[in-house]
Amino acid sequence: MRERSLWTLHIAAGLAVLVLLGLHMAVMHLTAVLGLSSMNPAGHDPLAWENVVHRGQQILITLSYLLLLGVALYHGLYGLRNILFELTASAEYRRFLSIALLVVGVGMFVLGSWAALAARATALAAGS
Amino acid sequence: MPDSQAYPNRLGLKGWALGGRWGPERYLFTLHRITGLGLLSYFLMHILVTSSRVFGVEAWELTMGFLSHPVFLVGEYLVFAAFAIHGLNGLRLVLIELGLLTGRAEEPIYPYRSSLNVQRPVAVVAMILAGIIIVLGGWELFFLRH
Numbered sequence: 513m514r515e516r517s518l519w520t521l522h523i524a525a526g527l528a529v530l531v532l533l534g535l536h537m538a539v540m541h542l543t544a545v546l547g548l549s550s551m552n553p554a555g556h557d558p559l560a561w562e563n564v565v566h567r568g569q570q571i572l573i574t575l576s577y578l579l580l581l582g583v584a585l586y587h588g589l590y591g592l593r594n595i596l597f598e599l600t601a602s603a604e605y606r607r608f609l610s611i612a613l614l615v616v617g618v619g620m621f622v623l624g625s626w627a628a629l630a631a632r633a634t635a636l637a638a639g640s
Numbered sequence: 641m642p643d644s645q646a647y648p649n650r651l652g653l654k655g656w657a658l659g660g661r662w663g664p665e666r667y668l669f670t671l672h673r674i675t676g677l678g679l680l681s682y683f684l685m686h687i688l689v690t691s692s693r694v695f696g697v698e699a700w701e702l703t704m705g706f707l708s709h710p711v712f713l714v715g716e717y718l719v720f721a722a723f724a725i726h727g728l729n730g731l732r733l734v735l736i737e738l739g740l741l742t743g744r745a746e747e748p749i750y751p752y753r754s755s756l757n758v759q760r761p762v763a764v765v766a767m768i769l770a771g772i773i774i775v776l777g778g779w780e781l782f783f784l785r786h
Binding site for chain 1: 652653673676677679680683684687688690691693694695696697700701704720723727730731734737776777779780781784785
């Protein structure tokens with residue numbers, strides 16, 4: 513029952529990643545092709561500091577980063593857990609692996625959330 | 641019952657590529673795993689690298705200057721390609737998982753109909769779409785951005 517719920521969540525997270533990462537990729541890699549210049553007003557280079565500041569000032573983009581961070585970490589680390597589970601059926605190994613991946617996921621989520629929120633503060637300060 | 645010696649059930653990592661006479665979908669399974677692991681590795685590094693924007697323009701431009709090397713540019717393109725393949729193949733897998741590409745159960749009357757008749761074209765369309773997205777991304781990255 514628990515594994516079925518985790519698997520269902522994995523699929524739902526995958527669909528959410530497809531939408532959110534699709535939007536992120538469109539903004540970062542298809543700005544000129546799709547005519548999304550309003551997302552990168554300082555030119556076609558999305559990594560230019562002015563564009564980074566502009567996106568950082570948009571609350572919807574910051575929120576989408578936080579959501580993407582959570583669902584992508586879950587989807588990716590659960591997928592890795594499934595692959596590593598295939599290597600051995602040892603219950604002790606599987607419990608250790610689950611805990612280790614949970615710690616990595618929570619740690620990266622905390623770091624990524626802090627970066628997204630602090631970067632927004634930096635972008636707002638740079639724009640004022 | 642013991643596993644077949646010719647095709648044992650548990651092949652480990654070798655089973656990703658050396659399991660037997662497989663159709664294209666089985667190789668898409670391998671590709672899905674490889675792209676997934678690549679995307680996860682990149683994503684974890686991406687969180688660390690993009691955190692440098694917190695420390696202002698100097699830290700950001702120092703980081704981006706280091707990553708502007710052509711090797712990283714090609715790496716960035718590979719990540720984009722992996723996203724297109726993994727995302728569209730994943731969408732195909734979800735459609736199958738939800739039973740939308742399996743058809744209704746019916747009596748096996750000759751000539752038999754297989755759900756593969758539906759699933760194979762969907763796999764082909766998914767990979768054609770991934771190819772188009774990969775070409776568009778490459779065009780922007782290598783010709784329009786720089």
